[in-house]
Amino acid sequence: MSSLAEVQIRLRHWITAPEGVETALASEPGGARAVVRGDARLSAEDRLSVYANAYFERLCGCLENDYPTLRWTLGEAWFRDLVTSYLLAHPPTHPSLRWAGQHLATFVAEDSRGEPFRRGRGWVGDLARFEWALADAFDAADTPALERSALAALDPDRFAGLRFAVHPSLRLLALEWPIQKLRRAWRKAGDGERCEPAPEELAVVPEAVHAVIWRADERVFHRSMDRSAFEALQRTARGEPFGTLCERIAEDLGDAAAPARAASWLGEWIDAGWIQARVE
Amino acid sequence: MLGFGVGLRAVHYPDILERIANRTLCVDWFEVLTENYMVDGGRPLRVLDDVRASVPVVLHGVSLNLGSTDPLDDAYLEALVRLADRVEPAWISDHLCWTGVGGTQLHDLLPLPYAADVVVHLADRIRRVQDRLKRRIAVENVSSYLSFEADEMSEVEFLVAVAERADCGILLDVNNVFVSAHNHEFDAAAYVDAVPAQRVFQIHLAGHSEQGPLLIDTHDHPVRDEVWALYERALRRIGSVSTLVEWDDRIPAYDRLEEEAQRARLAAETTKPSAAEGSRVVAR
Ligand SMILES: [Fe+2]
Numbered sequence: 001m002s003s004l005a006e007v008q009i010r011l012r013h014w015i016t017a018p019e020g021v022e023t024a025l026a027s028e029p030g031g032a033r034a035v036v037r038g039d040a041r042l043s044a045e046d047r048l049s050v051y052a053n054a055y056f057e058r059l060c061g062c063l064e065n066d067y068p069t070l071r072w073t074l075g076e077a078w079f080r081d082l083v084t085s086y087l088l089a090h091p092p093t094h095p096s097l098r099w100a101g102q103h104l105a106t107f108v109a110e111d112s113r114g115e116p117f118r119r120g121r122g123w124v125g126d127l128a129r130f131e132w133a134l135a136d137a138f139d140a141a142d143t144p145a146l147e148r149s150a151l152a153a154l155d156p157d158r159f160a161g162l163r164f165a166v167h168p169s170l171r172l173l174a175l176e177w178p179i180q181k182l183r184r185a186w187r188k189a190g191d192g193e194r195c196e197p198a199p200e201e202l203a204v205v206p207e208a209v210h211a212v213i214w215r216a217d218e219r220v221f222h223r224s225m226d227r228s229a230f231e232a233l234q235r236t237a238r239g240e241p242f243g244t245l246c247e248r249i250a251e252d253l254g255d256a257a258a259p260a261r262a263a264s265w266l267g268e269w270i271d272a273g274w275i276q277a278r279v280e
Numbered sequence: 281m282l283g284f285g286v287g288l289r290a291v292h293y294p295d296i297l298e299r300i301a302n303r304t305l306c307v308d309w310f311e312v313l314t315e316n317y318m319v320d321g322g323r324p325l326r327v328l329d330d331v332r333a334s335v336p337v338v339l340h341g342v343s344l345n346l347g348s349t350d351p352l353d354d355a356y357l358e359a360l361v362r363l364a365d366r367v368e369p370a371w372i373s374d375h376l377c378w379t380g381v382g383g384t385q386l387h388d389l390l391p392l393p394y395a396a397d398v399v400v401h402l403a404d405r406i407r408r409v410q411d412r413l414k415r416r417i418a419v420e421n422v423s424s425y426l427s428f429e430a431d432e433m434s435e436v437e438f439l440v441a442v443a444e445r446a447d448c449g450i451l452l453d454v455n456n457v458f459v460s461a462h463n464h465e466f467d468a469a470a471y472v473d474a475v476p477a478q479r480v481f482q483i484h485l486a487g488h489s490e491q492g493p494l495l496i497d498t499h500d501h502p503v504r505d506e507v508w509a510l511y512e513r514a515l516r517r518i519g520s521v522s523t524l525v526e527w528d529d530r531i532p533a534y535d536r537l538e539e540e541a542q543r544a545r546l547a548a549e550t551t552k553p554s555a556a557e558g559s560r561v562v563a564r
Pocket residue numbers: 420453456484486526
């Protein structure tokens with residue numbers, strides 16, 4: 001199969017070439033024609049271009065779907081440039097398109113090749129993380145949530161040692177930018193995803209935001225939390241027992257308030273469906 | 281024979297669940313895009329379970345990557361086995377193509393050189409997949425926009441050789457036959473006539489569009505009249521066969537999709553097979 005392997009590797013090279021099939025082929029005259037048949041209607045190069053365009057457009061459409069607000073804030077031309085650079089760094093490796101955009105947040109926030117896209121737009125990394133978390137929450141595993149009544153049935157003496165697990169769809173994001181403002185502006189622009197944002201809509205300033213994203217009744221929700229509650233929930237997600245949680249809250253808020261505060265937070269989390277039924 | 285179906289698409293979930301509840305569903309089965317349901321949970325899987333509780337389902341994949349020179353993807357096969365256990369599909373299908381190499385997924389159905397050594401390679405991989413899934417799969421002919429200098433035979437000769445050697449089923453996409461016949465100037469009718477009727481599990485119908493001198497398999501239009509004619513030709517040859525209408529882009533209202541499936545039903549009811557039906561190759 002070495003010849004088939006070679007054909008496939010060469011096709012992959014031409015189809016994914018960021019500069020387009022023509023430029024990629026310019027450096028190897030006759031390269032395509034040795035492999036692909038052209039005819040009077042269409043050259044080998046033009047036939048390859050059909051696949052190259054389809055590759056880019058399909059992935060661009062997929063990423064636009066996963067990152068609609070990022071796409072809106074960047075505008076079409078910049079977003080397409082971002083997709084080009086991203087695909088070069090992270091060509092899809094998963095059999096499902098679902099995962100094609102999994103590295104975009106890191107790319108745009110940390111990769112040197114993502115620098116032009118974050119220059120003057122410090123929020124892009126946080127925005128991409130946020131939108132990816134929404135996608136993740138949508139199809140995360142189904143697990144029964146803990147009911148308040150089940151909590152009442154637990155032995156109070158054992159409470160300090162209990163470990164609560166969070167629902168698999170729960171995502172906790174410590175953000176440095178008010179991403180929800182950008183999301184609201186995008187939503188307000190309505191279906192006008194094609195219309196460009198006004199400069200004042202993008203004039204956000206850094207602000208610490210503790211966001212929680214979760215799924216309930218098959219829909220994905222998000223909201224901001226107060227920092228201490230967010231950190232307590234984070235510790236719960238990491239598997240810290242309830243007693244340790246109370247100690248940390250005590251350090252944060254002073255001893256007297258800690259147990260009551262922890263119990264009330266836990267109650268809120270349970271009502272929101274954030275805590276799994278399984279308790280250890 | 282499952283009857284006449286359409287693809288299960290997220291935009292139609294509410295319509296479909298409502299029709300199932302009211303018993304007003306006009307299609308007999310659904311085809312689902314396998315990869316869309318290889319997820320951990322949430323709405324897609326719940327809807328799939330609900331639909332499957334009332335109607336047969338076929339798993340149609342795009343990323344099995346049968347024609348690749350990469351090793352078969354074990355994790356993918358594992359996920360496919362899990363999904364098949366959950367859904368109990370009437371059968372499982374994928375395409376006669378390759379979709380990635382060297383670890384990169386191109387997310388497209390790329391054609392293969394139609395050569396004897398590629399027949400052997402492909403048939404061997406189909407057999408291994410069938411062994412793993414403990415059933416025959418159906419492989420679908422794709423629309424293609426290029427052909428290879430290395431071609432040694434016609435597309436249909438390649439399809440027949442692979443299907444016989446792998447002892448698998450065929451998903452005959454008559455729109456893809458029409459599109460590729462135009463793009464590579466071969467005879468679509470002769471193609472349909474050469475397909476071994478007893479191996480055809482299913483037929484696909486879809487719409488295509490024009491792009492310069494090529495036809496492109498865009499699945500964003502109604503089925504064209506020329507493709508209906510080719511479908512009737514296939515029906516005369518194959519007899520009654522499960523048929524599915526694909527519509528994946530610029531997706532219309534669900535009713536419109538059902539109309540298209542009803543048109544296929546009518547065509548099948550009014551088309552007499554030219555020969556007695558022989559014994560069929562089945563999934564398991
Ligand atoms: Fe098809």
